Amino acid sequence: MNPTGISNSVIKRLPRYYRFLGELKKEGMTRISSRELSERMQLTASQIRQDLNCFGEFGQQGYGYNIELLQGEIARILGLDKPQNAILIGVGNLGKAIAHYINFESKGFHLIGMFDAKESLVGQMVRNVPIRHISTLDEFCRENMPRAAILCIPKEASKEICDQLIKLGVKGFLNFSHYDIALDHPGVEVENIHFGDSLMTLSYKLSN
């Protein structure tokens, strides 16, 4: 269970609900019952109702859920309606791909800066955001107060950058590096994406 009193598994399911509702909307549907949604998502209707009920009452007896409205509510719950400033650290192959590939705006964030140690990258633009030199990180953060950071740097550099950013007030990390961000900073949230771990897990599953 969480500080908020809502279990992590519920929270992890929210983005998926959000995605599915978006598709239903695209299909032109306007309403759906928990039963029908459960069939599409391979869940039980009970679980859907219970998940949603953690946050409020969004449906109507005898009718179901209004898709547009429900998606809006979930967006609000996820905080997508109030984008937070984010910076990206490490604009190598991966960082650049992330910057190009992910639509931050639709996922609750606003990318305001990118940083790298490589001089030759400085000044380049990716999606209208300039790459700055890592030495200017302190100054930039003090001015712009980013709330989140996307870490696309090697493990070796991670500890230092991470400590620095936490001191500068960054509260959330999307961590692609193999560094395990210490969990002993209260109020700092981390989402890890470890490709390597996922591959090894897959390898295990395919071997057994």
Added chain:
Amino acid sequence: MNPTGISNSVIKRLPRYYRFLGELKKEGMTRISSRELSERMQLTASQIRQDLNCFGEFGQQGYGYNIELLQGEIARILGLDKPQNAILIGVGNLGKAIAHYINFESKGFHLIGMFDAKESLVGQMVRNVPIRHISTLDEFCRENMPRAAILCIPKEASKEICDQLIKLGVKGFLNFSHYDIALDHPGVEVENIHFGDSLMTLSYKLSN
């Protein structure tokens, strides 16, 4: 619980053990007790012993674990010692970055081919692996029998490609697309990496 009788949370921890042991080795250490490892990894010693004990007896009373040996055992458990052939579908920004960034060999896989629908990419090499046209996928698979596929394609293309690959005998997917691979194919394993979902989860955590 799993078909194998070992819980998913145990399996998910294995790559992390593997990584930590690698670091200890680098530091020149040769042995470690569950207690000391537990302090480094922020787990309980009990849990470590229990996790490892799912797979065999790798330690010695009064001594602890031999780091080199234990890492080797975990590598074996994960199947890293028997790399499986994999292909990558979709060599856009993300696919290319993945191909450059991830060391497949050290994670249980051997990248033998990359595919894209864009003619202009065909023939290019990434890490000594050629990009082929997607229309040659069938033939290639029948000849080379890849066991796993890394999907870096848009949601719209995913369903078709996915069905095709399953028919061609692919048993594992590392799925970066937003398509939810249907779970009703027995024996097919999926690891999802949804950047968007992770970002939204982070957004939630930062908003509450």
Added chain:
DNA sequence: TAGACTTGTTCAATTTTTTAACAATCTTTT
């Protein structure tokens, strides 16, 4: 040989997650 250590293993406790059930209440139909 004795004392210190540490594992493998068991068991119980706790927590989390899932499922089933149903009264309340809304919608639709006639």
Added chain:
DNA sequence: AAAAGATTGTTAAAAAATTGAACAAGTCTA
């Protein structure tokens, strides 16, 4: 406007997963 049908919010129970404490047995070290 009433009856029939549908579906929610909510509760409570069941099932599953996870964790932590404990200790006999075995190994190391001196």
